[in-house]
Amino acid sequence: MQRVKNIDYDEDDVYSEEEEYHEEPSYTDEDRESFTALTPVVRAELQESGLQASDKEIEEALWHYYWHVGKSVAYLKNSRTPRPQQPQQGKKDKEKPKSKFDQAAEESAKKAGCMIPFPSTASDWFQGISWSVIPLGIQGELVPAFAAYPRPQLLGGSSKLAKLAEERRKKAAASQAAPAAPSGALGSLDRLSKSKDVKENVLPPTMPEPRKYPIRQKREPTPPPKEPSPEPEEATEDLPDLRASPTEFAKTMATHAAPSQVAEAAETHMDSIFRSSSNEDPFKGPSPDDTVMRAQWHSKGINKHARKPSDGLLIKKTEALKLEPKIKSKGLDVPKLWAEGRASRKSAAAFVVIGHVDHGKSTLMGRLLLDTGAVAQRDIDKYAALLIPHTFVSMLINARRYQKQATELNKSSFALAWVMDTGSEERERGITVDIAQHPFSTLTTDFTVLDAPGHRDFVPNMLAGASMADLAVLVVDANQLESGMKGQTREHILLAKACGLERVVVAVNKLDATTPTAWDENTFQSVRSGVQKLLTSVGFQDPNISFVPCSGLSGTNVVNPAPSTGPTAWVASTSGTILQQLESSPPTSPPEELVKAPLRLQITDVFRGSITNPISVSGRLAAGNVQIGDTVLTQPSGEKAIVKGIEISAEPREWAVAGELVTLHLSDIDPVHLRAGDVLCSVDKPVAIVRNFVAQVTAMEALLPQGVDVHVGRLHVPGSVAALISTVDANGEVVRKKPRVVKGGDTANVKVSLQEGAPLAVGDRIILRSGGSTIAAGQVDRTGS
Amino acid sequence: MRLIKQNIEHKDGSGTATLLPEEPEDMWHAYNLIRPNDLLRASAMRKIITESGAGSRSVERVHTTLTIRVTKLDFDPQASQLHVSGRVAEENKHVKLGGYHTLDLELQRNFTLEKNEGWDSVAIDTLKEAVSQDAKAQLWAIVMQEGLANICLITEHQTILRQRVEVSLPKKRAGSTDHDKALQKFFQTTFDSVLRQIDLANPKPLLLASPGFTASSFQQFIKTQAATGANKQLQQFLPKIIVAHSASAHLHSLSEVLSSQAVTSKLSDTKFARETQLMERFFELMRNDDARAWYGPKECEAAVERGAVGKGGGVLLISNALFRSQNIATRQRWVKLVDEVKEQGGEVRVLSSMHESGKRLEGLGGIAAILTFPIEDLNDGDDEGGIEDDVFANGDGDDHVNGFEGRREHYEDIEI
Numbered sequence A: 001m002q003r004v005k006n007i008d009y010d011e012d013d014v015y016s017e018e019e020e021y022h023e024e025p026s027y028t029d030e031d032r033e034s035f036t037a038l039t040p041v042v043r044a045e046l047q048e049s050g051l052q053a054s055d056k057e058i059e060e061a062l063w064h065y066y067w068h069v070g071k072s073v074a075y076l077k078n079s080r081t082p083r084p085q086q087p088q089q090g091k092k093d094k095e096k097p098k099s100k101f102d103q104a105a106e107e108s109a110k111k112a113g114c115m116i117p118f119p120s121t122a123s124d125w126f127q128g129i130s131w132s133v134i135p136l137g138i139q140g141e142l143v144p145a146f147a148a149y150p151r152p153q154l155l156g157g158s159s160k161l162a163k164l165a166e167e168r169r170k171k172a173a174a175s176q177a178a179p180a181a182p183s184g185a186l187g188s189l190d191r192l193s194k195s196k197d198v199k200e201n202v203l204p205p206t207m208p209e210p211r212k213y214p215i216r217q218k219r220e221p222t223p224p225p226k227e228p229s230p231e232p233e234e235a236t237e238d239l240p241d242l243r244a245s246p247t248e249f250a251k252t253m254a255t256h257a258a259p260s261q262v263a264e265a266a267e268t269h270m271d272s273i274f275r276s277s278s279n280e281d282p283f284k285g286p287s288p289d290d291t292v293m294r295a296q297w298h299s300k301g302i303n304k305h306a307r308k309p310s311d312g313l314l315i316k317k318t319e320a321l322k323l324e325p326k327i328k329s330k331g332l333d334v335p336k337l338w339a340e341g342r343a344s345r346k347s348a349a350a351f352v353v354i355g356h357v358d359h360g361k362s363t364l365m366g367r368l369l370l371d372t373g374a375v376a377q378r379d380i381d382k383y384a385a386l387l388i389p390h391t392f393v394s395m396l397i398n399a400r401r402y403q404k405q406a407t408e409l410n411k412s413s414f415a416l417a418w419v420m421d422t423g424s425e426e427r428e429r430g431i432t433v434d435i436a437q438h439p440f441s442t443l444t445t446d447f448t449v450l451d452a453p454g455h456r457d458f459v460p461n462m463l464a465g466a467s468m469a470d471l472a473v474l475v476v477d478a479n480q481l482e483s484g485m486k487g488q489t490r491e492h493i494l495l496a497k498a499c500g501l502e503r504v505v506v507a508v509n510k511l512d513a514t515t516p517t518a519w520d521e522n523t524f525q526s527v528r529s530g531v532q533k534l535l536t537s538v539g540f541q542d543p544n545i546s547f548v549p550c551s552g553l554s555g556t557n558v559v560n561p562a563p564s565t566g567p568t569a570w571v572a573s574t575s576g577t578i579l580q581q582l583e584s585s586p587p588t589s590p591p592e593e594l595v596k597a598p599l600r601l602q603i604t605d606v607f608r609g610s611i612t613n614p615i616s617v618s619g620r621l622a623a624g625n626v627q628i629g630d631t632v633l634t635q636p637s638g639e640k641a642i643v644k645g646i647e648i649s650a651e652p653r654e655w656a657v658a659g660e661l662v663t664l665h666l667s668d669i670d671p672v673h674l675r676a677g678d679v680l681c682s683v684d685k686p687v688a689i690v691r692n693f694v695a696q697v698t699a700m701e702a703l704l705p706q707g708v709d710v711h712v713g714r715l716h717v718p719g720s721v722a723a724l725i726s727t728v729d730a731n732g733e734v735v736r737k738k739p740r741v742v743k744g745g746d747t748a749n750v751k752v753s754l755q756e757g758a759p760l761a762v763g764d765r766i767i768l769r770s771g772g773s774t775i776a777a778g779q780v781d782r783t784g785s
Numbered sequence B: 001m002r003l004i005k006q007n008i009e010h011k012d013g014s015g016t017a018t019l020l021p022e023e024p025e026d027m028w029h030a031y032n033l034i035r036p037n038d039l040l041r042a043s044a045m046r047k048i049i050t051e052s053g054a055g056s057r058s059v060e061r062v063h064t065t066l067t068i069r070v071t072k073l074d075f076d077p078q079a080s081q082l083h084v085s086g087r088v089a090e091e092n093k094h095v096k097l098g099g100y101h102t103l104d105l106e107l108q109r110n111f112t113l114e115k116n117e118g119w120d121s122v123a124i125d126t127l128k129e130a131v132s133q134d135a136k137a138q139l140w141a142i143v144m145q146e147g148l149a150n151i152c153l154i155t156e157h158q159t160i161l162r163q164r165v166e167v168s169l170p171k172k173r174a175g176s177t178d179h180d181k182a183l184q185k186f187f188q189t190t191f192d193s194v195l196r197q198i199d200l201a202n203p204k205p206l207l208l209a210s211p212g213f214t215a216s217s218f219q220q221f222i223k224t225q226a227a228t229g230a231n232k233q234l235q236q237f238l239p240k241i242i243v244a245h246s247a248s249a250h251l252h253s254l255s256e257v258l259s260s261q262a263v264t265s266k267l268s269d270t271k272f273a274r275e276t277q278l279m280e281r282f283f284e285l286m287r288n289d290d291a292r293a294w295y296g297p298k299e300c301e302a303a304v305e306r307g308a309v310g311k312g313g314g315v316l317l318i319s320n321a322l323f324r325s326q327n328i329a330t331r332q333r334w335v336k337l338v339d340e341v342k343e344q345g346g347e348v349r350v351l352s353s354m355h356e357s358g359k360r361l362e363g364l365g366g367i368a369a370i371l372t373f374p375i376e377d378l379n380d381g382d383d384e385g386g387i388e389d390d391v392f393a394n395g396d397g398d399d400h401v402n403g404f405e406g407r408r409e410h411y412e413d414i415e416i
């Protein structure tokens, strides 16, 4: 029932997703997925020993042993006679948060046995569901189908988070005395922080929600009626986006949700508790702002976007709607604050990881994050566990020993990449599609990884990543130099340069797999000279290039240096590890003028940052600064928005300056006015919307007047080379006016016309592509109307 | 279009042709046939207002046949409608001589055309093409990428953008399924739009093209819809879906798709295939800076003048937009060029400005030639041109711009 409503709303609002949206990853979902994948394996092992076990028992064991198949099997074998007590408890704890749908899905998955076909596309998830006989709205009920497949959600999680999660599990497993029936997964600790009256849970779940207020009700998870448990505090705060005061009925509804949402409710709640320190909502928790906020809370003025003070202050919703505070700027002198703090600040750098598809970019980044502690080993193990393709499972039952090896290999080779490849399609196909952004820190520097897709079809996404980066890590498979040179190793190098990157660390990767022997120094040297030549020809300066021999898969020379003896002995004489090279890259500090310049931020993603922040955008601050409470303009829509929160690397901030990768939580704007590729700018000095411009470009292939895809960072729009104005030499002197063709390698002034106006300024770096290849790159020289 | 009767004198081009438009695309032919100053006779609806003595008015709509001298044409490719404005040239009881009237040509109603400057060779070729009863290939194409789908109808002569679906998709994000959900929603919206456009009772093939997996995922989505629904017609439609690769969801990517083997084999449209092939060859020569390929009005005229576009492989590619010029002298200039190439034994291809190859040609000024021998200096003396100064002046909106420009006002954006 619940989801019927949701779908209805969803039709209206992309951002108002169902209640199982997780601000933070849900362990329970992952648990379920793991069960689906691993239960048959364990069963097969047991059967081999002539033992039987129920799904539940196996799940308990698996859960208890953190998905370790061997240990689970051993445990089950041992416990065949004496019935296991501990896992029972653990199971209870973990099973509570499952919604009925999830359970149903799990059950049906079990019934289907282990032959669940691994879906090849997203729509496969829905295979077998009779869409046509069910009203459109009910289709949302199919969501549990996801649960039958590996779709882990924990990825971006910080190690802190992972630790907390682990603690939670341990605690849950250990706490025999945990109140079983009434509170489920929510311990007394959790209840303490509940912000809402319990009795609201009594409302029948099937109550229709008024369509007018989609967002609130839908997102509000509520425990099941028979197990009253606290509602997540988000629920009470969750008022933005209401365009008018709700009816009494709606208000009532807004505080109640269906029992089917219990799982999410519990999880969301847990998450918010466990990670309160790094909560995405900058207003959450005691902060210096709170006093201000509270003062403003009662200020006059009607605002359509209600917000609730973060400390759980209980306010009637009607009141909240009317008296909701307008976010006020503190009027900080950001450039001054920035300049003052410069000396004490840790340096920060974002790097884009580029290179041909399958050369090991995502794996290398997974390794880097693992070895720097940004991601926990157990997360990787979990991915590895989930990675057993379902088809393998059935094979395992028949030819267990042999297949197990294959599976093992498969696991290790993809698990690391899954840290980056979080998209369901990416995981299904083992290929990166879009940029993954992930922070990690060392003693000296706060880094942001931007893992780019290598496939040529996704070059537009790679450009989005490159436009946000300070430097590039070029990953080259030492055994596959040729393929890359013809393909995206070459194209990415050209594009990195075209995006303005100067510094590149070349990871000569997969040296563990060189032939005839691993860690063949000659292979490294020949790859090095080949890539060096290309980089130099494109215009990278020698001092800005470094080469690091490494293996992302084994982790050799990534964070940890290679063994100084054996086949890797020669590595010591090269330029250190990947991490050392990254740390030695001079961090960028923007010039003061840039920090004081009018705000410019190209939006790379528009998303729902959290329940309290339904409209969030992310991107790199190209110029200027921003602080909470600022009013910004978005182009080309020309709409204004208020910055109600700022985050950098998932940490709340009061302000941000040029060069930083930020997430801005916005209010007072309809998300239809925000698209990836749009530009947020200052209201006083907005960026112009341009349809025609002259650019000086260097042609990579012959350039004619022709239709082209025009790229500026994330912006990707159709246009055409309307005229070839002149070819110029290295000094910018005109060689020939009105050339009939600009040959590859030549530089020319060309007029570009866009089909629709786009926010552009002189100096913007543009890339022209056609038929899937880059044909020219350069900078905007003059803009027309 | 059916030719009802004609009495065209081949010597001087005098005479009339009476035509019956039978399908929407015939409006496109009519648009290319009818020119300002021509005499057009067609049926029209006229509002007759009669005032009775007592001051009461009654409005009556009557069907009448009008003859107008054409002043202006307005073609709406989205709706396949042609509005022809002009001054009444033959009085009747409903209209006065010289009065302005706009005729909306209608399907299944005859119209008669007399050319003011006579039927020239290009007009006669256009007429022949219009009345050709060869089976006409048509297909639907959706060029897509995540969050953007352009739904087009591709006919023998036009690529018509029927609908654009644009959805803002949140990017992948660890721990969130928003992206997947938004993608499903995007597929659903696109699917619904397609169903509104396509006549499932008599469907044409549907081509899905995208970078990455989007097109095949969408095909899978349609299959799922068909498999789980009770829509028999949809199930029968499935084999007619072709998946191809395109570099982006933008319409100009269609040329790449349409020239791919997978598609040409299904299209079996020889005219289109030949045009695509010639454009490819032209671009190939240009890329190598081969002096046997030239584009632009002056250059092509010069090449023809030097006898380089004749027997033995000479090809003139010209957009039919050039013949639609308001200026009769301009049209005559191009007709003369076409006649000359034919005389020299060269091949002339008049490309539809509303087709993919035609649009590529438009970018080159609407005219290009493949010569039988290289000429290096064709554009010499053209160097002084003021392109640099008025680079933004001659933007768009000229009458040669007909492709996307003309269409933009008509298509429906779905912003979600």
Ligand SMILES: Nc1nc2c(ncn2[C@@H]2O[C@H](COP(=O)(O)OP(=O)(O)O)[C@@H](O)[C@H]2O)c(=O)[nH]1
Pocket: A355, A356, A357, A358, A359, A360, A361, A362, A363, A364, A412, A413, A414, A417, A430, A431, A432, A454, A475, A509, A510, A511, A512, A513, A550, A551, A552, A553, A554
């Ligand atoms: N032998 C070996 N294989 C690797 C290494 N790094 C990645 N791979 C494998 O190469 C394949 C592609 O890796 P992936 O990280 O997805 O490449 P990407 O497309 O560049 O991101 C996977 O099968 C990896 O297991 C390495 O250092 N050594």
Ligand SMILES: [Mg+2]
Pocket: A361, A362, A363, A417, A431, A432, A452, A453, A454
């Ligand atoms: Mg990858």
